[in-house]
Amino acid sequence: MPELPEVETVRRGLAETILGRRVVDVVVTGARTVRRTSPEAVFDGLMGTTPIAVRRRGKYLLVMLDSREAVMIHLRMSGQLLWLEEHDARPSHTHVAVTFDGERRQTLAFVDPRTFGEVVVFDPERADVVLPELARLGVDPVADPFDRATLAAIVRGRSRLVKPLLLDQHVIAGIGNIYADEILHAAKVHPEALSSRLSGAAVTRLHTCIVRILDDAVAARGSTLVDARYVDLMGESGSYQTRHRVYGRAGLRCLTCGRGILRHLRWSGRSTVFCPVCQRLPGGGRGQRAIRITP
């Protein structure tokens, strides 16, 4: 599942490949991928343009074009961007293919089996109409200033369970289920701790771990899971999965304390793994609310 580190790795890959290259062909075969607009709008918006910048906000990629329009790409669960040579076969589930000029023609393929991902060409001046969620994104802990005071204000100003809070893109943009679990574990914070009641020390640990884990994961070019499909533009896996301590390890012994057995929680279809020994629930949490499934 692409989260901030994976999307940032893809962003860097795009910056190294497509900038300054003119679009000479566009093939849209997946109507669902361009559902926000239409295949024609994506074709017309891309053909003949040249990307001049690639940005990222949370898990959203934004490619700025010389036409003064922009492309929003969201990979959601299973989306990939792959850089293909002219003779390479199109992978199955390729929904949009954009070919660039140059010494040799190369193609950027948007591949997405589950079709949750999206490609939208839009006018940034009208972003609030076409992509209202962009303006509602919270602070990006890698791209924006994000000091301890920023996190303290976020946490103190709300009375929410800390894991759903970390996952809320309107509050902090870019953290998904994998990194949320890893961050909470490293910070020794229970996923059901109440944000407003975190101690000052816990806020400090949480801040340190958000920054450290996301930075380390970006440096490792993201996490490639056994079943998940994340790879970078060149098809290379990331390596941060070797440093996961809780994600995917429910029922196994905690690598950190060597004593706890990692537990699995589920709220509304989202799973959480944590160590009940390392991550104790302080008095303010509401630990009885979730359905516990303990292997």
Added chain:
DNA sequence: AACTGTCCCTGCAAGC
């Protein structure tokens, strides 16, 4: 304001 469940979708694994 905060939370829950539903939907969208495919690939894979487990169970029968």
Added chain:
DNA sequence: TGCTTGCAGGGACAGT
């Protein structure tokens, strides 16, 4: 072997 079922999850949305 071949089916069915469940699960994975990001984010919008509706309902409480």
